[in-house]
Amino acid sequence: xxxxxxxxxxxxxxxxxxxxxxxxxxxxxxxxxxxxxxxxxxxxxxxxxxxxxxxxxxxxxxxxxxxxxxxxxxxxxxxxxxxxxxxxxxxxxxxxxxxxxxxxxxxxxxxxxxxxxxxxxxxxxxxxxxxxxxxxxxxxxxxxxxxxxxxxxxxxxxxxxxxxxxxxxxxxxxxxxxxxxxxxxxxxxxxxxxxxxxxxxxxxxxxxxxxxxxxxxxxxxxxxxxxxxxxxxxxxxxxxxxxxxxxxxxxxxxxxxxxxxxxxxxxxxxxxxxxxxxxxxxxxxxxxxxxxxxxxx
Amino acid sequence: xxxxxxxxxxxxxxxxxxxxxxxxxxxxxxxxxxxxxxxxxxxxxxxxxxxxxxxxxxxxxxxxxxxxxxxxxxxxxxxxxxxxxxxxxxxxxxxxxxxxxxxxxxxxxxxxxxxxxxxxxxxxxxxxxxxxxxxxxxxxxxxxxxxxxxxxxxxxxxxxxxxxxxxxxxxxxxxxxxxxxxxxxxxxxxxxxxxxxxxxxxxxxxxxxxxxxxxxxxxxxxxxxxxxxxxxxxxxxxxxxxxxxxxxxxxxxxxxxxxxxxxxxxxxxxxxxxxxxxxxxxxxxx
Numbered sequence: 041x042x043x044x045x046x047x048x049x050x051x052x053x054x055x056x057x058x059x060x061x062x063x064x065x066x067x068x069x070x071x072x073x074x075x076x077x078x079x080x081x082x083x084x085x086x087x088x089x090x091x092x093x094x095x096x097x098x099x100x101x102x103x104x105x106x107x108x109x110x111x112x113x114x115x116x117x118x119x120x121x122x123x124x125x126x127x128x129x130x131x132x133x134x135x136x137x138x139x140x141x142x143x144x145x146x147x148x149x150x151x152x153x154x155x156x157x158x159x160x161x162x163x164x165x166x167x168x169x170x171x172x173x174x175x176x177x178x179x180x181x182x183x184x185x186x187x188x189x190x191x192x193x194x195x196x197x198x199x200x201x202x203x204x205x206x207x208x209x210x211x212x213x214x215x216x217x218x219x220x221x222x223x224x225x226x227x228x229x230x231x232x233x234x235x236x237x238x239x240x241x242x243x244x245x246x247x248x249x250x251x252x253x254x255x256x257x258x259x260x261x262x263x264x265x266x267x268x269x270x271x272x273x274x275x276x277x278x279x280x281x282x283x284x285x286x287x288x289x290x291x292x293x294x295x296x297x298x299x300x301x302x303x304x305x306x307x308x309x310x311x312x313x314x315x316x317x318x319x320x321x322x323x324x325x326x327x328x329x330x331x332x333x334x335x336x337x
Numbered sequence: 338x339x340x341x342x343x344x345x346x347x348x349x350x351x352x353x354x355x356x357x358x359x360x361x362x363x364x365x366x367x368x369x370x371x372x373x374x375x376x377x378x379x380x381x382x383x384x385x386x387x388x389x390x391x392x393x394x395x396x397x398x399x400x401x402x403x404x405x406x407x408x409x410x411x412x413x414x415x416x417x418x419x420x421x422x423x424x425x426x427x428x429x430x431x432x433x434x435x436x437x438x439x440x441x442x443x444x445x446x447x448x449x450x451x452x453x454x455x456x457x458x459x460x461x462x463x464x465x466x467x468x469x470x471x472x473x474x475x476x477x478x479x480x481x482x483x484x485x486x487x488x489x490x491x492x493x494x495x496x497x498x499x500x501x502x503x504x505x506x507x508x509x510x511x512x513x514x515x516x517x518x519x520x521x522x523x524x525x526x527x528x529x530x531x532x533x534x535x536x537x538x539x540x541x542x543x544x545x546x547x548x549x550x551x552x553x554x555x556x557x558x559x560x561x562x563x564x565x566x567x568x569x570x571x572x573x574x575x576x577x578x579x580x581x582x583x584x585x586x587x588x589x590x591x592x593x594x595x596x597x598x599x600x601x602x603x604x605x606x607x608x609x610x611x612x613x614x615x616x617x618x619x620x621x622x623x
Contacts, residue, residue: 048524055438058430059449062498065491066452069459072470128367136364145372147614152375154610155603156552158583162599163378165586166385203374210371234350236357236364257458264460266555267583291462291555298469298559313466317459324458328451 069317077314080307089311095277095288097297097305104312106279110194110287111263111316114273117198117283118205118262123255125202126209127244133210134217135239153207161271164200169272172196176284189284192274198283200268205258212257216250217243253330260323264316266291290316379603386600389593399565404594406601408567409581412482416561416577417550419486420493425543427490428497429532435498436505437527456495461556464492468560480574485561492556493546500545504538505531537616544613552606554579578602 081089084102092103129149137145173191180188220243228238244251274286275296288296293312301309351358396405431449439446468488478484508531516526532539562574563584576584582602585595 044522048522051524052438055430055434058427059434059439061427061431062449062452062456062494065494066455068471069463069467069491072467072475073463076470125367125370128364129371132364132368136361136368147611148372148375150614151607151610152371154548154552154606155378156554156579156606158552158554158579158586159378159382159599159603159606162582162586162595163382167381206371234354234357236360237354240360260458260460264462266460266462271583271587291460294462294466295555295558298466310466310470313463317463320458320460320463321455324455327458328454 073310073314073317076307077311080304080311081314083304084308084311089308090315093279095293097301097308100304102304102308104290104293104308104315106277107288107290107293107312108315109279110273111289111291111319113194113283113287114197114201114269114289115259115262117194118201119255119259121198121202122205122209122258122262126206126254126258127213127251129206130210130213130217131239131244133214135235135243149207149210152203153211157204157265157268158271160200160204161268164196164268164272168196168199172199172284179284185282185284187282187285189282189286190274192272192286194273194280194283194285194287197269197273197289200272201262201265204265204268205261208258208261209254212254213247213251216247216254219250220246249330253327256323256326256330260320260327263289263319263323264291266295270295290319379607382596382599382603386596386598389597390600391597394594394597404585404591404598406578406581406594406598408565409576409578409598410601411567412561412575413551413577413579415482415571415575416486416489416557417547419482419571420489420550421543421546423487423490424493424497424546428494428542429501429539432498432501432505433527433532436502437523437531453495453498456491457499461492461553464488465556465559467491468556473560478572480560480562480564482561482568482571482573482575485557485577486571488556488560489550489553492553493549496546496549497539497542500542501535501539504535504542507538508534537619541613541617544609544616548606548609548613551577551609552579552602553577554583558583578605 080102084092089102089104090108091105092101093105094101094103095106133142133145133149169191171191172193172195173189176185176188176191176193179185224242224246225238228242229235233241269289270292273289273292275288275292276286277288277293280287290312294309294316297305298309351361393403394405395407396403397407399405399408435446435449465488468484468491472478472484472487473480476484512530512534513526516530517523521529557577557580561576561580563576563580564574565576565581565584568575578598579602582595582598585591585598
């Protein structure tokens with residue numbers, strides 16, 4: 041019997057150690073990124089690194105402002121395309137969808153989440169890029185824009201990222217809407233409101249925190265997306281005001297130059313990763329706060 | 338049913354409230370856009386890719402002429418197995434700890450939850466950077482399948498943990514009480530009663546993780562490297578199918594092969610995800 045008690049204790053220890061793995065992983069990720077990125081930031085100068093608008097590793101100029109702005113541009117674009125369509129689709133899924141087709145459609149939204157980002161990038165490359173290129177050319181011919189661009193642009197990346205964040209937004213919003221007690225909706229109908237008015241004035245406000253969580257998660261996915269974006273966004277490290285022009289994101293900066301970077305250049309790329317990581321941590325924190333908020337209600 | 342609304346009633350309501358009608362149209366339009374885009378994406382890749390799936394694409398050796406997917410496929414399988422071997426025990430055991438052993442409301446449990454959520458939100462390129470810094474450089478493994486597998490293992494850990502946790506929670510307490518009542522110890526109960534009943538949920542999580550590994554690119558680029566051959570050992574560099582797909586399309590020389598590879602990748606990932614949700618549905622029915 042004594043050996044049995046020993047095994048129990050031992051295995052409990054094993055389970056505990058396994059549970060520490062995720063804590064250890066996060067700790068290691070933080071340590072390795074910060075330890076390798078902070079020295080470069082110090083050498084370049086933190087302010088110069090963050091606010092410098094020239095990225096020219098050849099002449100030791102490392103300013104990542106264009107990349108920060110680039111990431112914000114494409115993320116904002118993804119929100120503009122993805123959020124309205126995502127929320128309205130989840131309204132359809134929760135309130136309109138006929139029972140017979142609900143299951144296949146639900147599976148389809150999950151499928152949308154499962155498609156690898158290279159496939160999205162490839163799709164963007166062969167379909168969306170040529171479309172935007174001809175759009176740019178016709179706008180240029182009409183004299184509306186000065187520079188037509190070659191199709192690899194902020195707009196292209198926004199459209200593809202908008203598609204990619206759809207499943208995140210649909211999943212969270214739909215379950216938040218379903219969690220709203222049905223007597224809210226019925227009460228609204230009984231007061232004479234139409235179905236649409238009841239949905240948008242009663243259910244969605246009640247599901248607000250879930251909807252916002254979905255949007256924040258979508259932002260996290262868009263800002264962290266790498267492969268799909270670098271295949272379609274042009275990757276020019278510069279500031280631009282036109283959505284038909286290419287730009288480079290934080291994620292793209294790392295992938296494109298890491299292959300051949302050495303010395304300070306390499307450290308500056310890791311520091312780019314640190315900036316991205318900090319963005320993501322802030323977004324995660326927002327999600328955690330939002331979730332705790334809903335749990336207490 | 339006398340109070341059933343007919344199409345005519347709906348029509349009259351919408352006539353009285355044109356605003357509601359427009360909103361309804363927008364909802365329908367958005368749903369159509371979402372599903373049309375998905376169908377278009379899949380159909381486009383299938384139509385353009387299937388004709389290019391040729392026997393030479395499946396040559397055993399990769400050459401610059403055939404752009405064969407076989408080495409990449411083999412590497413993907415090795416990568417998947419390695420990552421699972423590392424991540425699955427940790428994932429299942431930590432879920433067992435959280436559900437069966439940890440006292441409720443424990444501070445440490447809170448920390449584990451928080452770190453798991455953090456891991457889930459970290460983008461793959463950050464995992465790639467970390468894997469490069471730790472496994473490739475600090476541990477000196479170089480670009481290798483092993484470095485890639487360890488990176489992927491950390492990435493899929495939260496996925497396996499979460500699914501196992503949900504599955505364990507779904508096992509009724511009466512099972513545990515019954516087992517204890519028959520004189521089984523805690524450990525025996527966990528391994529003989531609780532885990533076997535939670536297998537479908539665990540499996541769904543593992544298969545979902547396989548889907549993630551197969552589709553991953555950014556985290557592997559600077560950990561497992563991009564060599565287009567099957568390495569001699571797991572310490573050698575080799576690219577997986579998704580990375581192969583990226584290289585083909587970014588080089589722009591092998592567009593036909595890129596389409597064909599896209600089909601293979603898409604079918605694989607979609608199949609894996611479908612299998613996962615099929616098993617998960619089995620779980621909810623049982």
